[in-house]
Amino acid sequence: MRKLIAISVFFISFLAAFGQRQANHWFFGDSISLEFRVGGVVVTSKSAMYAPEGCATASDSLGNLLFYSNGKSVWNRQHLIMSGGDSLFGEPDVTQSVLCLPEPGFNPRFWYLFTNSPYTHRKLSYVLIDMQAGNGLGAVVSPHTDLMQGPSERMTAVNHCNGRDVWIIAHRQSNNRFYAFLLKPEGIVAQPVVSDLSLPYDMNGSGYLKASPSGSYLAMGMRAGNVVLALLQFNNETGEVSDPLLISTDGLHYCYGLAFSHDSRRLYAGFGGEQYRVMQYDLTHKPWSDLASTGYRVSLGNNYAFQEAPDGRIYVAQVNGSWLGCILHPGELGARCDFVPNHLFIGQSRCRMGLPSFNQSLFYRPSLENKHVCELNPLVLSLPIASTVDSITWHPDWVENPWWTFTTTVDSLVFSYYAEGTYQIAAVLWHCGTSDTAFGLATVALTPEVNLGADTVLFDGQSIFLQLNDVDSCLWGDGLRESGRLVNQPGLYSVTAWSGVCSNTDSLLISTRSVPVFIPNVFTPNGNGANDVWRPVVPSETSYTIQVFDRFGARVAEIVPGSVGWDGNVGGKPCAEGIYIWVLNRPPDPLVYGSVLVIR
The missing domain is CATH 2.60.40.10 (Immunoglobulins)
Incomplete structure (x- = not known):
């Protein structure tokens, strides 16, 4: 049998890691606060905020808390109302009432605080926070600036493909238009990119709007007849929204919480109605129109907001509960994603419907999925490029390696290996004239043969x-x-x-x-004249050869028709006691194997 080759691919990404600390602090629900640290998640219990749904938290690039808000008020890092931060336009009881973004650039002084008021003020607005004001605690230093009229309860943010600027994407309730506002170092571009799509009328306008961390997709929870979820393509270079895919499910009346895996390969959606459930969708599936068929029920039960976290996991709000659910491995398919309903105890305070909103690009970690291949089958590695990557340059190892060959396509690399070892792979992703590099290791290992022998x-x-x-x-x-x-x-x-x-x-x-062949299984070559010779009893007309081997595989005897048999000697000397293997060759029959015990 041929040897088998197993290839395991492990991926380490350095993309977007710089920004994840800006999501280290979470303030939400009924005075709940968390901090994501190197050793795990800590419940800090310092919050002064009540946020029934929408909320946001701002931290600097080192992970230090700056402020937090429910859209109506904003609290500084000392948990006091920030100067000028007590009369904002946001509505805390709408899905996404507030969003905090720093001005693009290194170590920003100003932060934009976007507020969403679909019912009271009926507008999407923003104010500026100067972090050098208020004795270094920050202060709201501008009046509200209106961006659009008649928003739904939804807004999200994701980076422009240049990695610096940020898109703020909102949805208009009355006509299903999507507005994408571009935040640049010099401010917000006055003219938004408007995408007018044909979507069914959404009866309540609630439910999250989430951008994928890669900037490739948008997902929006809905309640429009049987349509409960819209998945859309997003171009993070132009800001255009296109190609809506609508997912309908009987018995599920609405979709509220949404989250993408860190590599944007999986989408998680929380549905409510006759029963609550968490569903997973595989965004790598082709064709796009058949995506609904990949739906996998992860869990039943209480679930509302979903949010990606710096630790690569997705946390799930359980309304009025003292626990957060958690999807431990969001990038894995099916049950391997490992959903734990009661994962993080948040104390005596109660979780509400919402979790804090962030720039989704903070969580982007593109990955090569772990893959295994056997028996020298080609191993295909790929990255989802969609609108976020113009091209990928693949680098298997950094030097020429004689033990493999490879071919490339736009978004994949095909390997063939010829030797054991560990090989480094690099994928350079190009878009908008900028690049990021991801690294992987391919480990090639041999597995043993499986050989039962001849018939x-x-x-x-x-x-x-x-x-x-x-x-x-x-x-x-x-x-x-x-x-x-x-x-x-x-x-x-x-x-x-x-x-x-x-x-x-x-x-x-x-x-x-049943042929009259008798082959003894024991003999005693001790010279007493009884059972001193071992030989088969075979009909005289039969042609055969029988060979005897010791346990090391050395031949010690050979018997053919007319032979007297084996006397237990090897090279003229008595053989050692023990078991010896014999092989009977009697064409055209297959070989026959057996053993004989030598006793002195």
Whole structure:
């Protein structure tokens, strides 16, 4: 049997890591506050805010708390109302009432605080916060500036493809237009990019609008008849929204919480109605129009807002509860995503419907999925490029390697390996004239052979022992899982064995025959004249050869018709006691194997 090759790919990304600390602090619900630290998540219980739904938190690039808001008021890092921050236009009981973004650039002084008021003021607005004012605690230093009229409860933010500027994307309730406002170092571009799409009328305007961390997609929760979710393409260079895909589900009346995995390959949606559930969708699936078929039910039960976190996980709000749910591995498909309903205890305070909103690009970590391939099959590595990447330059190792070959396409790399080892891979992603680099390791390992030997014939009373070596597990065709078994019945014996993720299958056909052949299984060559010679009893007309081997595989005897047999000597000297293996070759029959015990 041929050797198998297992290839495991592990990915380390350095993209967007600089910005994740800006999401280290979370303030939400009924006076709840969290801090994401190197050692894990800590419930700090310092919040002065009540936020039934919409809220946002601002931290600097080092992860230090700056301020937090529910859209109506803003509190500084000492948990006091910020100067000028007590009469904002946001409505705390709408889905996404507030969003905080720093002015683009290094170590920003000014922050933009966007407020959403779909019912009272009926406008999307912003104010400026000067972090050098208020004795270094910050102060609201500008009146409200209106951006649009008649917003729904939704807004989100994601980086422009240049990695510096930021898009603020809002949805208008009455006509299903999407407005994309571009924030640049010099301010907000006066003219938004407006995308007018044909979507069914949304009856309540609530439910989240989320951009994928890659800037490729938008997802919007809806309530429009049976339509509960809209997934749209977003161009983070032009700000255009296009190609809506509508997902309908019977018995689910609305979609509220939404989140993408850090690599933008998976979408998670929380539905409510006759029953609550969390669904996962695979955004790598083709064709796009068939995406609904990938829906996998992750969980049932209480769930509202979803939010990506700096630790790569997705946290889920459970209204009126003392726990946050958590999707531990959002990039994995199906049950491997590992949803834990009661993951983080938040104390005696109660969670409400919302979790803080952030610039979604803070969580972007593109990844090469872990892949395994066996028996030298080509390994295909790919990155979802959509509108976020113009091209990818692949670099297997940084020097020429004689042990592999590769070919490339726009978004994938195809490997063929010829030797064990660990190989470094780099993918340089280009867009808008800028680039980022992602690294991966491909580890090539060999797994053992699975070889049951040649088909064979057993004569009456004979048996054969089938043994698999160096395998992690196995499964025989009749359901047995032992790596070794004694066989004395005819039939086809097949087995699949695993080592790691690779498997291999072999089979052995055993026949039986009632031919007058007798081969003793023990003899005593001690010179007493009784049972001193070992030989088979075979009909005289039969042509055969029988060879005997010791446990090291050395041949010690050979018997042919007319021979007197084996006297137990090897090279003129008595052999050692023990078991010896014999092989009977009697064409056209298959080889027959057995053993004989030598006793002195």
